[in-house]
Amino acid sequence: MLTNRQLLILQVTVDDFIDTAQPVGSRQLSKKEEVPFSPATIRNEMADLEEMGFLEKTHTSSGRVPSQKGYRYNVDNMLTPQRISQSEIKQIRSIFEERKVETEQIIRKSAEIISELTNYTSIMLGLDVRKHRVKRFSIVPLSSDSAVAIIVTDSGHVENRLFSIPENFQASDIERMINLINERLVGVYLHELPAMLEAVTLNVLQQNNGRLNHLFGSLNQAMTIEHEDKVYYGGKLQILNQPEFNDVEKARSIMNWMDHVNQIPGIFHLDKKGIQIRIGSENNDLAMEGCSVITASYGIGEEQVGSIAIIGPTRMDYRRVVSLLDVMSSDLSRELSKILHGHQG
Amino acid sequence: MLTNRQLLILQVTVDDFIDTAQPVGSRQLSKKEEVPFSPATIRNEMADLEEMGFLEKTHTSSGRVPSQKGYRYNVDNMLTPQRISQSEIKQIRSIFEERKVETEQIIRKSAEIISELTNYTSIMLGLDVRKHRVKRFSIVPLSSDSAVAIIVTDSGHVENRLFSIPENFQASDIERMINLINERLVGVYLHELPAMLEAVTLNVLQQNNGRLNHLFGSLNQAMTIEHEDKVYYGGKLQILNQPEFNDVEKARSIMNWMDHVNQIPGIFHLDKKGIQIRIGSENNDLAMEGCSVITASYGIGEEQVGSIAIIGPTRMDYRRVVSLLDVMSSDLSRELSKILHGHQG
DNA sequence: TATTAGCACTCTCTTTGAACGAGTGCTAAC
DNA sequence: GTTAGCACTCGTTCAAAGAGAGTGCTAATA
Numbered sequence: 001m002l003t004n005r006q007l008l009i010l011q012v013t014v015d016d017f018i019d020t021a022q023p024v025g026s027r028q029l030s031k032k033e034e035v036p037f038s039p040a041t042i043r044n045e046m047a048d049l050e051e052m053g054f055l056e057k058t059h060t061s062s063g064r065v066p067s068q069k070g071y072r073y074n075v076d077n078m079l080t081p082q083r084i085s086q087s088e089i090k091q092i093r094s095i096f097e098e099r100k101v102e103t104e105q106i107i108r109k110s111a112e113i114i115s116e117l118t119n120y121t122s123i124m125l126g127l128d129v130r131k132h133r134v135k136r137f138s139i140v141p142l143s144s145d146s147a148v149a150i151i152v153t154d155s156g157h158v159e160n161r162l163f164s165i166p167e168n169f170q171a172s173d174i175e176r177m178i179n180l181i182n183e184r185l186v187g188v189y190l191h192e193l194p195a196m197l198e199a200v201t202l203n204v205l206q207q208n209n210g211r212l213n214h215l216f217g218s219l220n221q222a223m224t225i226e227h228e229d230k231v232y233y234g235g236k237l238q239i240l241n242q243p244e245f246n247d248v249e250k251a252r253s254i255m256n257w258m259d260h261v262n263q264i265p266g267i268f269h270l271d272k273k274g275i276q277i278r279i280g281s282e283n284n285d286l287a288m289e290g291c292s293v294i295t296a297s298y299g300i301g302e303e304q305v306g307s308i309a310i311i312g313p314t315r316m317d318y319r320r321v322v323s324l325l326d327v328m329s330s331d332l333s334r335e336l337s338k339i340l341h342g343h344q345g
Numbered sequence: 346m347l348t349n350r351q352l353l354i355l356q357v358t359v360d361d362f363i364d365t366a367q368p369v370g371s372r373q374l375s376k377k378e379e380v381p382f383s384p385a386t387i388r389n390e391m392a393d394l395e396e397m398g399f400l401e402k403t404h405t406s407s408g409r410v411p412s413q414k415g416y417r418y419n420v421d422n423m424l425t426p427q428r429i430s431q432s433e434i435k436q437i438r439s440i441f442e443e444r445k446v447e448t449e450q451i452i453r454k455s456a457e458i459i460s461e462l463t464n465y466t467s468i469m470l471g472l473d474v475r476k477h478r479v480k481r482f483s484i485v486p487l488s489s490d491s492a493v494a495i496i497v498t499d500s501g502h503v504e505n506r507l508f509s510i511p512e513n514f515q516a517s518d519i520e521r522m523i524n525l526i527n528e529r530l531v532g533v534y535l536h537e538l539p540a541m542l543e544a545v546t547l548n549v550l551q552q553n554n555g556r557l558n559h560l561f562g563s564l565n566q567a568m569t570i571e572h573e574d575k576v577y578y579g580g581k582l583q584i585l586n587q588p589e590f591n592d593v594e595k596a597r598s599i600m601n602w603m604d605h606v607n608q609i610p611g612i613f614h615l616d617k618k619g620i621q622i623r624i625g626s627e628n629n630d631l632a633m634e635g636c637s638v639i640t641a642s643y644g645i646g647e648e649q650v651g652s653i654a655i656i657g658p659t660r661m662d663y664r665r666v667v668s669l670l671d672v673m674s675s676d677l678s679r680e681l682s683k684i685l686h687g688h689q690g
Numbered sequence: 691t692a693t694t695a696g697c698a699c700t701c702t703c704t705t706t707g708a709a710c711g712a713g714t715g716c717t718a719a720c
Numbered sequence: 721g722t723t724a725g726c727a728c729t730c731g732t733t734c735a736a737a738g739a740g741a742g743t744g745c746t747a748a749t750a
Binding site: 370371372384385388391402405406407408 | 743
């Protein structure tokens with residue numbers, strides 16, 4: 001479809017614009033070693049590329065700028081991986097150095113480091129607690145009418161909920177409840193928990209334990225509270241360094257988007273494994289006009305447990321970011337498998 | 346010190362500038378009903394006020410703008426409380442309507458609402474967990490070499506820490522440990538916990554329980570991890586609406602300040618009760634040049650347990666914010682006392 | 691004596707137009 | 721097929737000019 005020369009010119013134009021943020025002119029391009037053509041030739045090719053929709057002009061006599069389609073083509077067909085230097089790999093590995101067992105710490109630090117390496121803002125989704133399994137359930141009464149339910153998962157995560165105790169229940173009732181739940185619900189996935197709890201409640205009712213029924217009812221209510229995904233940001237303000245966000249209005253809308261990113265379906269809950277790139281309007285959000293999001297997922301074995309996102313202008317260094325995310329996600333997968341399988345096994 | 350007329354002119358100038366963000370001129374002032382003087386008179390008075398340091402000019406022939414000293418004087422001597430409308434009070438009360446028992450929810454919502462009411466950014470410090478008391482301590486082993494320690498406080502807050510189990514310890518050892526700790530440390534303040542745990546460890550050692558000693562050592566280590574204050578933001582982007590933050594550089598530095606506010610001593614850990622106002626450089630931070638912070642503390646009984654901060658430009662509506670914070674903090678104090686005393690009693 | 695009107699002056703902001711530079715499209719020459 | 725040349729377009733920068741808002745000072749006024 002594109003001639004080799006067009007390919008070259010598109011590539012160099014995109015690279016140059018990513019680098020300088022300035023529209024690329026034909027004269028300027030022809031000065032580069034990689035481009036052994038005269039400005040006039042380049043102009044002709046650029047005109048063709050523009051006609052095909054890969055390049056755009058900001059005004060009649062300006063240089064060219066890659067269009068969204070141009071970036072897309074570049075990303076799909078011309079993206080050679082960038083070599084990640086040893087020192088950068090070392091920096092990534094340093095995340096796991098401290099023998100941290102707390103996955104939250106690891107994720108937090110990962111977000112920081114990937115942001116430092118890319119100079120873009122990163123957002124990481126915390127491990128999806130709903131995929132953890134119940135290890136131990138317990139209840140601590142606080143007063144005569146309230147108690148806190150605690151669930152420890154096999155990964156060491158602790159969830160807790162306050163719930164109220166109906167009148168006339170005593171410690172012994174609660175003791176029985178704890179036992180009932182631990183008997184039946186250990187090993188259950190957290191996302192199955194509300195349903196399973198419901199089932200246990202029903203069972204209790206059938207066995208004529210009518211008394212306990214109220215207690216279970218109250219607990220059920222507390223447990224159904226939705227869990228909001230926890231997100232960790234790295235270099236939240238990096239995005240403001242990009243010249244395209246020099247406008248406060250633009251900056252505000254992107255910051256706002258970032259603050260609500262966990263409520264946006266499809267950003268993190270990827271169906272596909274691996275790395276995904278959304279350019280400009282592909283994000284389906286006006287606030288993200290001019291922004292690209294690159295997401296990578298990592299997992300334990302075949303199961304995908306989390307994802308990383310990098311936010312930048314469409315004029316983003318896709319090559320570098322993709323390569324870095326590649327290293328990062330596979331390292332994360334490996335290390336988390338070690339840590340969590342250790343616990344599970 | 347100031348004549349009544351000067352006082353009036355200062356007041357009106359401050360109010361007008363707070364409202365419009367434009368330098369206030371003599372002609373403009375003389376048009377107002379409250380100011381029955383000619384522009385020339387006003388000019389004379391303004392010149393005097395400038396000489397005294399209460400007003401400033403942005404350039405030789407501009408109108409006047411309150412100086413930091415001007416705001417300070419206004420705040421200290423001329424701040425009449427603003428009446429808070431019934432509907433606003435209703436809005437504040439709505440925080441407590443849902444019979445939430447989870448203090449975190451209450452604080453989160455408070456941050457939102459105070460920000461909505463003021464149109465400034467709010468920051469709230471979560472209840473200081475170190476002032477809670479241990480209600481129950483427990484340990485859940487995750488694998489042969491790790492376990493999670495869980496502390497439930499009298500307020501229903503749950504703290505947890507992963508720690509590693511040295512070799513050759515069994516469930517029975519851990520059982521003994523839990524019992525030892527629960528025997529001695531229930532009722533202890535969380536901030537005393539590390540020291541108390543240390544004491545228990547020593548005691549264990551003296552009683553020739555040398556074996557358990559290692560286990561305690563590992564736990565101690567995990568428990569000393571510093572607790573970072575949890576902060577909740579309301580309307581984080583409100584500050585960007587203010588014209589003084591139209592500059593991205595300025596916006597970045599204030600956002601950065603906000604992100605690290607919990608590491609700044611003296612913002613939240615007030616010694617004084619009540620409402621405090623820091624204007625511009627009184628915040629001791631270059632990033633906060635041109636910003637004011639108003640903090641209010643709330644508490645349970647005599648004990649101060651948390652605080653609210655409102656961030657805005659120095660050109661902030663002090664009158665309104667102070668009045669709102671007043672209502673808010675006393676409401677919070679009252680409701681939290683109800684909830685937490687309920688548990689403690 | 692306190693207040694005000696009048697006036698010259700200052701400074702910012704906006705508009706205007708000219709000069710400049712970078713880039714384009716087209717045509718003709720290579 | 722490629723390139724040199726040329727007229728043209730558009731954005732940017734700069735200086736000058738004018739408008740507008742405000743000031744300080746002085747003299748007139750109540």
